[in-house]
C-alpha cells in the first residue's frame with residue numbers, strides 16, 4: 783500500500799458532528815482497505831487521502847497512534863478511520879451498533 787495522507791484543518795460543515803466525539807467508547811472494526819478505497823487495477827499511482835483531523839480513538843493495532851477521520855471522497859467509498867502508521871482502515875460504531883461515521 784502506498785498512501786499519501788494530506789491533512790485538512792478546515793472546520794467541518796455542520797459542527798453538530800462534534801457531539802459524536804463526546805460519546806463514550808466507539809467500537810472499532812477493521813475494514814479491508816481494498817473495500818473502502820477505490821483503486822484502479824494495475825495502476826501504481828500513489829493514492830492521496832484527504833483526512834479531516836485526528837479522533838480520540840487510537841489504533842487497536844499500534845496502540846498509540848490516533849486514527850484520522852477520512853470522509854467519503856473521490857476514491858473513498860465510505861467514511862472510515864485511518865491509521866497512518868500501519869495503514870489500516872477501521873469502521874466505528876457506537877456500542878449500540880449504530881454507525882458513528884455516517885453523516
Ligand SMILES: [Zn+2]
Nearest residue numbers: 841844865868
Ligand atoms: Zn495502526
